[in-house]
Amino acid sequence: MKPLEPVRKTTLDNGLTIITREMHHSPVASFWIWYRVGSRNEVTGSTGISHWVEHMLFKGTPSFPPGEFDKAIARQGGLFNGMTWIDFTTYFETLPSDRIDLALRAESDRMANAAFDPAEVERERTVIISERQGNENDPEYLLGEALQAAVFQAHPYRQSVIGWQSDLEAITREQLYAHYRVHYTPRSAVVAVAGDFATTSMVARIEELFGGIPSGQSVPPLKVVEPPQRGERRVTVEGPGTTAYLEIAYRAPRATDPDFHAMVVLETILGGAKGMSLWGGGTSNRSSRLYKALVDTELASSVDCSLSSTVDPYVFSFSATVRDGRSPSDVEAAMLAEIDRAMAEPVSEAELAKSIKQTRAQFAYSSESVTDQGYWLGFSEVVADVGWFESFLDDLAAVTAQDVQRVARKYLGRTQRSIGWYVPTDGTDEAEKQ
Amino acid sequence: MATRTNGSVLAQIHVEQSIFRLSLPGADDTLRRVLPNGITVLARENWSAPSVVIEGYLQVGVLDEPSDLSGTASFTASMLSRGTRSRSFAEISELVESIGASIGFGADRYTTGYSAKCLSEDLDLVLDVLADELRAPVFLGEHVDRVRGFRMTAIAERENDTRQMAGLAFRELLYGDHPLGRDVLGSRQSNKAINRDDLVSFYERFYSPSGMVIAVVGALPADEVVARVERGFGDWTGERPSRPGLPEMPRLESLRERRVPMPEKTQADIVLGWPAMRRLASDFEAARLGNTVLGVFGMMGRLGQNVREKQGMAYYAYSRLRADKDPGTWAAVAGVAPANVDRAVEAMLAEVRRLRDQPVPEDELADSKQFLTGSIPLQLETNDGVAGALIDMEWQGLGLDYLRRYADMIMALSAADVQAAAREYLDPETYVLAVASP
Numbered sequence: 001m002k003p004l005e006p007v008r009k010t011t012l013d014n015g016l017t018i019i020t021r022e023m024h025h026s027p028v029a030s031f032w033i034w035y036r037v038g039s040r041n042e043v044t045g046s047t048g049i050s051h052w053v054e055h056m057l058f059k060g061t062p063s064f065p066p067g068e069f070d071k072a073i074a075r076q077g078g079l080f081n082g083m084t085w086i087d088f089t090t091y092f093e094t095l096p097s098d099r100i101d102l103a104l105r106a107e108s109d110r111m112a113n114a115a116f117d118p119a120e121v122e123r124e125r126t127v128i129i130s131e132r133q134g135n136e137n138d139p140e141y142l143l144g145e146a147l148q149a150a151v152f153q154a155h156p157y158r159q160s161v162i163g164w165q166s167d168l169e170a171i172t173r174e175q176l177y178a179h180y181r182v183h184y185t186p187r188s189a190v191v192a193v194a195g196d197f198a199t200t201s202m203v204a205r206i207e208e209l210f211g212g213i214p215s216g217q218s219v220p221p222l223k224v225v226e227p228p229q230r231g232e233r234r235v236t237v238e239g240p241g242t243t244a245y246l247e248i249a250y251r252a253p254r255a256t257d258p259d260f261h262a263m264v265v266l267e268t269i270l271g272g273a274k275g276m277s278l279w280g281g282g283t284s285n286r287s288s289r290l291y292k293a294l295v296d297t298e299l300a301s302s303v304d305c306s307l308s309s310t311v312d313p314y315v316f317s318f319s320a321t322v323r324d325g326r327s328p329s330d331v332e333a334a335m336l337a338e339i340d341r342a343m344a345e346p347v348s349e350a351e352l353a354k355s356i357k358q359t360r361a362q363f364a365y366s367s368e369s370v371t372d373q374g375y376w377l378g379f380s381e382v383v384a385d386v387g388w389f390e391s392f393l394d395d396l397a398a399v400t401a402q403d404v405q406r407v408a409r410k411y412l413g414r415t416q417r418s419i420g421w422y423v424p425t426d427g428t429d430e431a432e433k434q
Numbered sequence: 435m436a437t438r439t440n441g442s443v444l445a446q447i448h449v450e451q452s453i454f455r456l457s458l459p460g461a462d463d464t465l466r467r468v469l470p471n472g473i474t475v476l477a478r479e480n481w482s483a484p485s486v487v488i489e490g491y492l493q494v495g496v497l498d499e500p501s502d503l504s505g506t507a508s509f510t511a512s513m514l515s516r517g518t519r520s521r522s523f524a525e526i527s528e529l530v531e532s533i534g535a536s537i538g539f540g541a542d543r544y545t546t547g548y549s550a551k552c553l554s555e556d557l558d559l560v561l562d563v564l565a566d567e568l569r570a571p572v573f574l575g576e577h578v579d580r581v582r583g584f585r586m587t588a589i590a591e592r593e594n595d596t597r598q599m600a601g602l603a604f605r606e607l608l609y610g611d612h613p614l615g616r617d618v619l620g621s622r623q624s625n626k627a628i629n630r631d632d633l634v635s636f637y638e639r640f641y642s643p644s645g646m647v648i649a650v651v652g653a654l655p656a657d658e659v660v661a662r663v664e665r666g667f668g669d670w671t672g673e674r675p676s677r678p679g680l681p682e683m684p685r686l687e688s689l690r691e692r693r694v695p696m697p698e699k700t701q702a703d704i705v706l707g708w709p710a711m712r713r714l715a716s717d718f719e720a721a722r723l724g725n726t727v728l729g730v731f732g733m734m735g736r737l738g739q740n741v742r743e744k745q746g747m748a749y750y751a752y753s754r755l756r757a758d759k760d761p762g763t764w765a766a767v768a769g770v771a772p773a774n775v776d777r778a779v780e781a782m783l784a785e786v787r788r789l790r791d792q793p794v795p796e797d798e799l800a801d802s803k804q805f806l807t808g809s810i811p812l813q814l815e816t817n818d819g820v821a822g823a824l825i826d827m828e829w830q831g832l833g834l835d836y837l838r839r840y841a842d843m844i845m846a847l848s849a850a851d852v853q854a855a856a857r858e859y860l861d862p863e864t865y866v867l868a869v870a871s872p
Contacts, residue, residue, distance in 0.1 A: 025482030026815045058733070067743065070732035075801050077808020096811050123746035126771075131749035134769050136700040137596050240698040241594030243587060273534060284536055286515075286527035296524075298580055301587035324586040354532045361485075361534025361553050368483045368816040424594075425698075 004367055007377060007386055010203050014215035015187035018206055019377045019386050021194045023370055029195025030094040030374035031103035033111070034382050036190075037183035038086045039161045040222065040311065046171050046179075048163015051084040052128055053180050057091065058082065059120040061113040066120060069106055076102055079371070084161055087311045088382045089183075094371045097196035101205065107191075108209035111184055121173045129169070132162050139422045140245050140319070143237050147420035150235045151249050151315055155226040185216020192378030195370035226251070226313065233418040238425050244322035245422040246300075246331050248339075250412050252316035255309040255383040259410065261395045262403040263307050263316065264359075266342060269351045269404070271305035271318075273358035276366040278375055283362070293338045294320055299331045309383045316411060328421045342408040346401040356397050363393060458810065459820060461834040465656035471671055472644035475663045476824045477656035480817055486554045486652030487817035488564065489825050491545035493645035496616045497677060498636070503628050505620020507541035509581065510633050514539050516577035518570040523577060526563060535560050537567065541618060544759060545829070546641075551818070554653040558662065565666035571637065578630045585625045592619070596703040596870040597769070599694050603868035604705040604765065607690045613680055614760055642672040649824040651817045683709065683761060686864055694870040702772045702871035706782050707765025708859050713757040713830050719843055720851035721764065721859065722755055726802040727794050727852065728785060729753025729766055736785045737766055745781060747774045758830075764859050772871050779867065789856040793849035807841040 010018040038050050060066035073080045078095040080103075093103035135141045145160045152158035162168075191210070193202055229251060253259045268274075272285025285291050285304070294300040300320040307316045318339070320331050366372045380389035465477040499506040515537065517523045530537055535552035537560065548568070552560045592598045602617065609615020620628075646667075650659045686709055711718055729737040734752040741751035751768035766786070770778045794802075813819050814837075827836045 023482075025480070026811065028811055028815050067732065067739065071801060074732045074805045075808070077805060077810070077812065079809070079812055094812060096808065123743070126746035127742055127749055130701065130747065130769065130771060133700040133771060134749055139594065240696070242590045243594065272531065284527070284531060284538070287524070287531040292524075296580075298583055301584045321587060321591070323583050324590050325583075357532065358534040364483055364485050364553055365551065368485065368818075370815065426594075 007390060008199055008203075009386055012186065012207055012211050014211060014213060015185075016206075016210050017190045017381060018203055019190065019192040019381055020199050020202055021373060021377060022197060022199055023194055023367070023373060024196050025368075026370070027097045027196050028094060028370050029097040029100040029193065029197050030092060030370040031100055031107065032090060032092040032192040032374040032378040033107045034088050034090045034190040034192065034378045035183055036088060036188045036219075036382060037179075038084055038088050039159050039163075040086050040156050041183065041219075042156055042159060042163075045167060046163075046175055047159045047167045048128070048161070049167075049171055049175060049179050050089055050183075051161055051163065052124065052168070052171060053176055053183075054082045054084045054089050054091075055124050055128060056116050056121065056176060056180070057110050057114050059124065060115045060117065061109050062115065063109050063113070064106060066117070069110075072102060072106065078102070086157055086161060086314070088379075090378060092371065092374060094374075100193075100195070100197065104205060104209050108213065111186070111189065111210070112213050114180060114184075116173055116177045116180065118173050121176060125168065125171075128162070129165065132165060132168060135162060139237070139239055139241055139243070139424070142239060143235075143245055143247055143420050143422040146235045146237050147247050147249055147317075147418055148315075150233045150420070151251065151418045152226055155224050155312065156222075157226075157312065157314055182217070182219060186210060186213050187215045188219060190378050190381045192374050192381065194373035194377060222312070229416055231415050235418065235420040236423055237420065238423045240426055241424040242426050243324070244328045244424055245319070246322060246328045246335070247317060247319045247420045248332070248335060249315040249317040249418045249420075250416050252307055252314055252411060254311060254313050255388065257313070259407045260309070261392075262399045262407040263411070264396060265352065265355050265399045266347075266404050266408055267305055267307040267316065268355035268358060269347050270338065270342065271303070273355065273362055274306070276362045276376065277369065277372055289338055289341075290318070290335070294331060294334050297334065298323060299326050299334050303335075309379075311383055328423070332419065339408075339412050343405070343412055346405045349401065352399070352401055352404070356393070359396055360393055458814065458837045459824060459834070460838050464824060464834055465660060466834060467660050469643075469664060469668055471668065472673075473646045473648065473663070473667055474828065475660050476647070476649040476828060477659040478649075478651045478820055478824065479654065479656055480651055480820065481653050483817070484554050484653055485817060486552055486557050486650060486654060487821045488550040488560070488648065488650050489548070489818075489821040490646065490648035491547045491825065491829065492568070492641060493544070493674060494546050494640035495541050495544040496618055497543055497613055497680075498640050499616065500632075501613075502624065503620075503632055504616050504624045505585065505618070506628055506632060506636050507546065508618050509585065509620075509625070509628055510636050511539040511541045511546050512581045512584075513573050513577065513633060514567040514571045516581065517572050517574050518566045519572055520570065521563070521566060526567070529559065530563060533559065537564055539567075543614070543616075543618075549821075557654060561662055561666045565670075568641070569667075569670055573630055573634050573637070575630050578633065582625060582628070585619065586622065588619060589622055589625065594696075596696055596699055596701065599696065600703040600705045600767075600868045600870040603692045603694050603870065604707060604866055607692055607866045607868060608686070608707070608709065608763065610684070612683055614683065640674045642674045643667060643670040644673045647825065647828050649821045649828070651821045651824070680760065686866065689864055689867070691867040692869070694868070696870050696872055699872040701769050702775050702869055704768045704770065704775060704778060704782075705765055705868045706767075706779060707763050707866055708861065710755060710762040710764040710859055711757055712759065712761055715757070717851070717855045717858065718757055720847050721855040723799070723802055723806065723844065723847050724789060724794075724852040724855050725753055725755040725764065726806055727798060728789055731802045731805055736788070737768070737782060740781050740785055741768055741770075741778055745777070747771070747778055747781070751778070751782070775869055775871060783862045786856070786860045787862050790853065790860060790862070793853050796849065799849050799852065803844050803847070806844050810837065810840070
């Protein structure tokens with residue numbers, strides 16, 4: 001088996017960071033561009049603006065009139081999308097490798113020349129409101145959004161990425177365009193390319209297309225620090241259905257924090273290994289502690305926990321679907337008992353070794369796909385730096401059982417949690433036995 | 435359709451077909467061997483990552499269920515990992531997950547499928563567990579009840595999901611009592627009624643190696659893969675009883691419509707569709723090309739262009755064509771604000787009429803053809819992608835050279851072929867419409 005080619009990092013004079021990794025297993029390549037802007041950079045009254053800007057980048061430039069970009073990629077047999085998250089906005093194109101130049105031309109074009117046509121802005125307003133309303137149909141979305149707003153008081157992580165309905169009704173074309181101009185610059189962008197290309201000519205071509213774009217003004221750093229949490233918080237959302245859901249969130253360290261890798265091991269032991277594919281799937285968590293405590297005991301029909309790798313401290317969250325006929329209070333008690341156990345006793349050496357082997361396997365699977373690889377290279381550079389990804393397995397292997405217990409005690413205390421219940425209002429006599 | 439004003443952007447692109455031919459699986463680089471007990475093994479080597487994917491199916495599915503116990507096939511599949519004669523559920527879970535592997539099962543109309551993924555160093559262990567699960571499940575009563583609970587919760591969640599409820603109503607309207615309309619999950623009533631004996635007798639009657647297919651793709655020599663599969667499954671014997679033929683599907687002779695009220699929801703979901711052809715029907719590829727124009731190409735084709743881009747009514751509006759051994763379905767779906775349901779249905783029907791009444795312009799047709807043929811390398815990049823393609827070719831009886839013939843087949847289609855398929859299947863007066871809406 002050939003080892004993966006090394007990652008190469010280049011910075012252009014205008015500040016654009018370029019990460020490349022050659023992968024020659026298949027004649028395909030994936031081009032990603034990341035902007036350091038997400039709901040983290042938004043203020044009250046214009047939440048959701050970063051996501052809306054992302055939509056507008058598909059609505060045309062003078063060289064690619066509306067609709068032409070997606071057709072041009074599809075014509076070449078390609079795959080494309082855009083995604084907005086709390087810390088970033090990103091776009092990618094995966095194409096047969098001899099056609100990847102189209103991605104470079106399209107992305108360099110829309111970094112500088114997106115049109116934001118007023119009529120297109122209005123049509124997209126209702127599309128995004130429809131996207132929000134589709135989310136609102138999902139009870140777990142409603143619960144997650146409410147809980148996130150309870151966890152953070154000062155930090156913009158309290159706002160959902162899609163934004164509040166009234167903001168989506170009020171945001172103007174001028175606000176959108178100004179947001180675009182401030183954040184879509186080489187200085188705050190990262191390009192990540194993985195696949196079947198030669199690094200030297202790829203970097204030269206990126207420089208040719210992006211090098212002439214002015215670097216842009218630097219965005220003042222976000223200085224908000226979330227104040228300490230001084231006690232448990234509770235949120236209840238009521239809505240249709242007969243299924244109850246539970247979510248518990250703790251404040252967690254950022255990706256670059258020295259505690260982060262120990263938290264990843266804790267996450268894996270409690271909730272199982274996470275797949276690294278963008279398309280999901282590929283893992284089960286039936287031997288995890290939470291599954292044994294909540295699902296094998298027939299309290300919940302599914303359980304999960306999730307630690308996000310983020311720029312600022314975010315959350316470590318636990319979620320469960322309450323089994324038909326069970327109550328959220330029983331599920332909550334069982335979940336908290338497992339969390340207490342992680343604080344009270346060190347994990348076993350066998351659990352430690354298992355979590356590392358599981359993660360190693362997921363890294364191997366992720367090297368099958370240029371799209372997954374491009375994602376991880378760019379993502380890592382945005383939330384930490386690409387070296388964080390490259391040394392991830394080694395840093396994980398260095399974690400000890402004592403480290404895991406220490407971080408559990410540091411972050412999972414009683415006063416540090418926020419607990420959310422989705423209480424269904426149909427057939428409440430059966431589902432809700434308090 | 436928007437005109438291509440920027441042809442120059444594409445002028446620099448030069449496509450060398452020969453590069454892509456290399457990555458297409460065919461009979462010369464995929465080992466296909468039929469074992470004496472009727473198992474077909476497909477093996478293709480890929481040495482780019484230290485991992486292996488297994489995918490396959492057994493000839494047992496929803497069509498074999500007793501009509502009053504719908505859900506039996508998927509219930510049985512869920513029980514396979516819940517303990518065997520030699521290993522408990524907890525032991526299986528620990529063994530598989532502790533090496534970062536996964537094994538999963540699921541049933542559909544015709545088959546029970548399975549898939550597994552692991553590092554290549556662990557293939558023996560994973561094949562051993564997979565064989566054990568398929569050949570020696572014990573159906574412990576305690577696990578039957580536990581799995582029943584998951585299923586009841588899934589049914590409750592579905593009843594609160596507009597997308598799933600619109601889909602369910604669509605199938606009920608289209609198929610009525612016909613066996614093709616049976617729901618994989620089943621109803622609250624049937625899931626309550628299915629007991630351990632029902633699962634055991636379903637398993638014993640229908641699970642057998644005859645007609646089983648297993649595809650293994652990854653970093654292992656193909657010959658060795660066949661030998662290992664033979665070790666795990668070679669001494670499994672038995673044949674299932676043959677499946678009786680299905681009654682004719684009643685024709686769709688008038689418009690069928692149902693609105694599913696879901697109070698307190700924010701958005702409505704729409705499914706509008708028709709019965710379609712079999713996968714091997716001569717007009718399938720033309721219909722697939724027509725469907726790509728209608729609701730797939732670029733940002734969800736003409737439907738996306740009309741409903742989302744022009745009218746700003748929906749986040750998603752697209753179409754899908756499903757075809758298998760029996761006639762499938764061709765449907766358009768969208769999620770819109772409740773006040774826009776009628777306008778969206780009107781727009782969907784208008785696009786259907788346009789596909790029937792006017793030949794697709796040559797450049798638009800060429801776009802969709804290029805998409806269908808050009809996206810093959812992306813689909814075949816990973817082991818999962820290759821295994822999925824091998825299984826599809828085997829199940830549908832397309833032949834292992836299908837992907838190598840595919841581009842020529844698509845390129846030979848004309849606008850008249852697409853229009854004929856649209857006229858045959860997409861009747862804008864007689865259709866099935868299901869809407870789940872607050």
